[in-house]
Amino acid sequence: MTSPHPLLLRAAPAHRVSPHDGGAAAVWLVDAVRQGPAALRLAPDVLDAQEKERAAGFRRQEDRRCYVTAHVALRVVLGDRLGTGPGGLRFVRESCPECGGPHGRPALADAPVHFSLSHCGDLALLAVAPAPVGVDIEAVPAPEVARRLGARLHPRESAELERLPAARRPAAFARVWARKEACLKGLGVGLVRGVARDYVGADPARAAAPPGWSVSDVDVPEGFAGAVAVASSTTGEG
Template identity: 55%
Template sequence: MQAEAWFLDVDAAVSADAFDITALDAHERQRAASFVRASDRALYTVAHLALRTLLARRLGERPGELVFGREPCPCCGAAHGRPVLAVPEPPLHFSLSHTEGLVLVALAPVPVGADAQRRPAPESVPGLLPALHPGERAAVADGADPALRAAAFGRIWARKEAYLKGLGTGLGRDTTLDDLGADPAGWTVDDLPCGPRHHAAVALRAPRADTRPPVAYHVPSLTRL
């Protein structure tokens, strides 16, 4: 079982106007235009163009011809669950995450979740701890150095969001229920190296087998769309 994880660095000075957005659908264009900050608009535009480009390459389609839908939410059954290709039994699953300066796209043959985010400021960690599972909280609190605690929290939170996105619940599921210090049952969660300012993880709905190497992630740098 293999997943691909693609990183894209996004310069804060890049403008959404620099890209051809004809591949985006009406909803994506409207969403991009709704951002007040130009940097947020550019980040969203780059992220969704990257997702369409990568999916189209794998499927032999044109980026603008891809149609997306949503699975039912596992929490309430409404149609706001995990994003999927709007075709019966999608041949490829995906997850998209973007944060200041970074885009992450994960592709896999089974449901997958990806998360990338900036490391929190050390002084903010105490206020964030209640959102963790007790086991996660203890692991973060073990770091006496504030910078180490911030790094530990960032790693755990990226793993947690990747897993919840893979489930399709997102933050609609109580974040204290799952201990992402290890793989949840039936899932493999891997940390991805992405520099000193960010944390990233990919969660794959496939158990980590003891008889074979862990799930291998192809992590190149997507330098152009």
């Protein structure tokens, strides 16, 4: 599949990411530095009032540019999938499966297309799938941050990180955190579920996943980690 618009770059998962009964997640990498100027030109005609208000609320220009670029790109991808103008898409929030609150997965109001979006620094990942999907991109943190947050992960993950040489732990932690966030976004629960509940593992060769889900690392630029999680189409909440 080719990118539907020059605004987008395709990011290939390190492994095929497929729900148990067929289909796969398509993932794109967005670079706000390279693609921001085009996105900013499209934004007035593409973003809705809520997105424009959110964009205006960022104090740092870099954060605003990444937000606008990521959301314009998401609309371009979804509009291409649905054969409609990106500015005409209407987004809603599903109910949280943990508490029932209105902060679950983002969804399209009138189309059964599943998607997820994550941005970090000047980069963003977006994913589209035939089943619930989550995507995440994380910057490799400072060693102290990796040590502190790594202790809060699933006990097996914390132990795996501790067994690594100190120089490798920050990148390994970012890999685990991206996998975990991708799962939580796919489930539609966010961090309310807790980062110690589900085991995704630190092994760079293979990601674990909650029951009914598949997880894969995504190839992203050095200094970042990316992951995508996709559910069986019959397993909406994992």
